[in-house]
Amino acid sequence: MNVALLIIFAFAALALFLGIRATHGKEMNVDEFAVGNKGFGTLFIFLLIAGEVYTTFTFLGGSGWAYSKGAAAFYVPAYICLAYVISYWIVPNIWRYAKQNHIISQPDYFASKFNSPILGLVVSFIGTIALIPYIVIQLKGLGIIVSEASYGSISPLAASTIGAIIATIYVIISGIHGSAWTAVLKDIMILFVIVFLGIYIPFHYFGGIQPLFKAVEAVKPESLVLSAEGLSISWFVSTVILNAFSFYLLPNSFSVVLSAKGERSLKKNAITLPLYTLLLLFAFFIGFAAIIEIPGLQGADGDLSLLRLTLQTFDPWVVGIVGAAGLLTALVPVSVMLMSASIGLMTGFYKLIAPQASDRQQLIVSKVFVLIIIVVAFIFTVTGGNALAILNIMSYSFIAQLVPALLFSFFNQRAFNKFGAMAGIITGVAIVLYATVTGAKLADAFPSIPPIINDINTGAIAMAVNVIIAIFVSLLTNHLISSGRKETYQEPAKDLVK
């Protein structure tokens, strides 16, 4: 047991304590569990949304992409920033409808808006399938961070297991409240750690930021710009736009939106969050510094660049604090994802087969889903393998297929009814599935197309087909929908034409 591991354990215990205490004095019901009774103010929403951004990705992927893929890594802050810009427009529409119609999950929203429980079921399955790889990535990342930061005195698997248990305990006890409270601790830690490392390392090794980049330019100039093919400009732009629109459709982000007290707190956060995302810049500095200082990490090992550089530079107690911050960046998103996936399945699936279930039964079923999901994620964490890598690539592209239905749900539903939405979503998902499993690109079908088109993100192409199919099917099936259709909520639409 070394000092680094002691520090990590101390923070793990603190997180568990905060998570369990979070609902102190509150009576637990489904609303409290899922969306904090729609009572979270600006600060909690800020921390929860930021929690989705500063995940283990900041620690491993942010620096890792900068290390192994260079400027392509910049797509991350770019899409997150634009997601906030879009959120100013779409999120209040979602929140207002949810408030009026007592919506507590994403499948609930789609089922209600399109008056189609089956659509809710489809959405809940897509959401869960997309979230499981994310949970697995966080658990794996957690294992790597804690194992490295403890100088190998605990195995990655043991660390992942402990992390999974902590997150599960406080989600089951406190629901989203547990995530909110641990998010406070996490954000203080990550802010401190990433800014410190991001400034200290370039100055320590290179004497400044510009000298760092000059040194990188001398060795690997191509890593500072986007390449002409592959991870090119058209890949960058299509991925940024696709992810920006999908961001708030990840079930975990959607849940956070629903937990807000008012729409102004959501809008205010849209202003400050792009600035907060600037923190990723510091992770990039570390990744670029690692290109010079610890060259030779191959493939996925590039993700270790931040930790290896930290180990090489600092005393064990600093390493312990970095490891603890890494642990927390995994726990918070895992807990929100677990909660939102379980509530999604409960509302989309369980309520469909048991519409008369009491609040207490719904709460119990939600907690059972939490356990099932974490067990499935844990099995994937242990076994790993190809299936997971494929799922991970598909996650965002899957979620993106819900975007057209969401956007059209704000407007006239004649052009995009429940049949159209369903047909579009299923077609889009099928295209993504086919393209990912077979590795097909457009160039296979049309060999002569230029890279600028071939590099477009598959999810974006699937989304375009999705829209066309949806509108086509809607126009064909409109006569099937009787006038008994639920009155749609009109105010957001008015708001949009201002």
Added chain:
Amino acid sequence: MIKLLLIVPFIGMCLLLPFANRIEPYIFGLPFLLFWIILWMVLSSAILAIVYKYDPANQGGEEK
């Protein structure tokens, strides 16, 4: 109408990107492409603040 301003960050971050895909000149110690993205993150925040201030939906009283 003020919400149309929200398109501007997309123009900067996506449409103008081909012109920003270069290393020189360095600004604030950052290679130009990285600086460009950072710049638009800061501008996005500023634009959102302007939209928030002038959006009629946010006028009048604290929200219920």
